[in-house]
Amino acid sequence: MSKQINEKNERIKRYFLTYRKHSKQVSEKTLDREIAHLERFDMWNNRKDFDKFHIDWAVGF
Template identity: 65%
Template sequence: MVNRPNEKNECLKRRFVDFRKYARQLSEKSLDRELAALERFDVWNGRKDFSKFHIEWGDGLPHLS
């Protein structure tokens, strides 16, 4: 069973992509790759709230790219 997307995480992902798009002027292809990596991390992490992120969550993190 897959957890449903966390609304807070989805909002943070959209804000991040907007920042990367306009501040860094990245291509759509680059943005798509970053968003895909964030989604893989979100699923791997059990969709825990990103705003409560703790560095230990990355321990044992599989190669996501």
């Protein structure tokens, strides 16, 4: 089972998706795929804070 949800990451994901929806005007289908991928990455990374993101995380994923 994965670690408990990281509230900071959830806020960052929500902010990102709001930006994508309103600024970039992407479709709901695209937003659904993006949130699924973000959640998958978050779980793979053991819910480490996105604030401490390192490029090696993305490369490893």
